[in-house]
Amino acid sequence: MTYSSKDRFLIAVDCVIFGYSEGVLKLLLYKRDFEPEKGKWSLMGGFLSKKETLDMAAYRVLARITGLRNIYMEQLSTFSEIGRDVADRVISTAYYSLINLEEYDPAMLKKHGVEWFSIDELPELIFDHNEMVEKALRRLKRKAKSEPIGFELLPEKFTITQLRNLYEAIYQCKLDPGNFRRKIMSMNLLDRLPYKDMNSSKKGAYLYAFNKEKYEILSGNGFSFDLTGI
Amino acid sequence: MTYSSKDRFLIAVDCVIFGYSEGVLKLLLYKRDFEPEKGKWSLMGGFLSKKETLDMAAYRVLARITGLRNIYMEQLSTFSEIGRDVADRVISTAYYSLINLEEYDPAMLKKHGVEWFSIDELPELIFDHNEMVEKALRRLKRKAKSEPIGFELLPEKFTITQLRNLYEAIYQCKLDPGNFRRKIMSMNLLDRLPYKDMNSSKKGAYLYAFNKEKYEILSGNGFSFDLTGI
DNA sequence: CCAAAAGTGTTCACGCTACACCCATGC
């Protein structure tokens, strides 16, 4: 123990979990079932344990509450204000993740006391969790323009209109259907599947799938995903 | 102590300190004078103490080594790999900061065993510090296009050519002098001063100063600093 | 036939690029 004279701290991870369905961007929140602040809404979190990295802890929390693995997740920022947790000094690293709601088992909701909230009807959260959410939203908005992370929120097969609706939900604005389609198609990242979705129109809309291999090859060649100016 | 059964950790901050002079982007590195890894180059860092936030700790480290306050600084990311510090389990939050080298007292160099290194001639650093530097560089490159942080690296008064040289050093490419000038001038963020710098040309080049008030007013009105496409 | 969403075409204006071209001055 070389650094033995230094202070030691509790470290937590908190997860900002985004989902998307029916044209609405959502957040998974948790009704706290322990003190302090029992009964209030919060992000899902947990404490870091000695044998884990922060990423591992965040995945553990996420897997516990969603049952899912292989989820898009990224570290956001670390929060360390002295009074942020009322019970003890806790340093918390916030993560955000993107979930495909089709794969999410609704039975998990009751089991863990969690609920999906529309992003523009969020309740007040404990501690500095609202700040974490705002930061996550800003990050999502920025990243979704420069990397193809939006697809993480959609089912594997989707129509161009669904993809556009997702971006409309993220950026809270209408996008021109024709221009959006052209822009996304010009990147050559989507494979058109031999099926049509007949739910949304009489004509039917082709389903597409994001081709990650193509993206990685193109990325290596200097291409960058770019939806600035949508 | 509500969370008493949880593990506690040492927390450090490490500072990636950028400077700029004579057309070269530089990093301030420190020759470690204590074990472990004594004698190797590293980022400047320190441990978080109970009465501090991470930001405070980072400013403390920065002030100690530069004697400067009011420096641009931003949290980068938190590193938590289990073996990252060979002596003990340490979670480290990296910060990066931008320094105006004209204000930096060269006497500090010997006093603290630190040295400026050109960004493209960095030595090997201890632990995961090289990774921190890479991440900081990526962040700097991104941010310098969307926020006026480049000015933090220059003296208060500078010529447009100096500003362009700075961006050329950050992005490692040549920029068209005319186009760069027009682009930056069109934002109306610079005040032209009634002096000329006569060192670099016979004609002399006007000195300018970044007007932060203008920037903040414009920002509030939906304007955003944008040098994408330079 | 009509409504409604899918998908295509077309025009316009703006902004970046590239490069030519003056300006001022020390030598």
Added chain:
DNA sequence: GCATGGGTGTAGCGTGAACACTTTTGG
């Protein structure tokens, strides 16, 4: 006068924005 960096002008091209238009099919 000429070399040098400061600073301006401008033609051309590419792309986003706006919107008209065609396609398909269930009711």
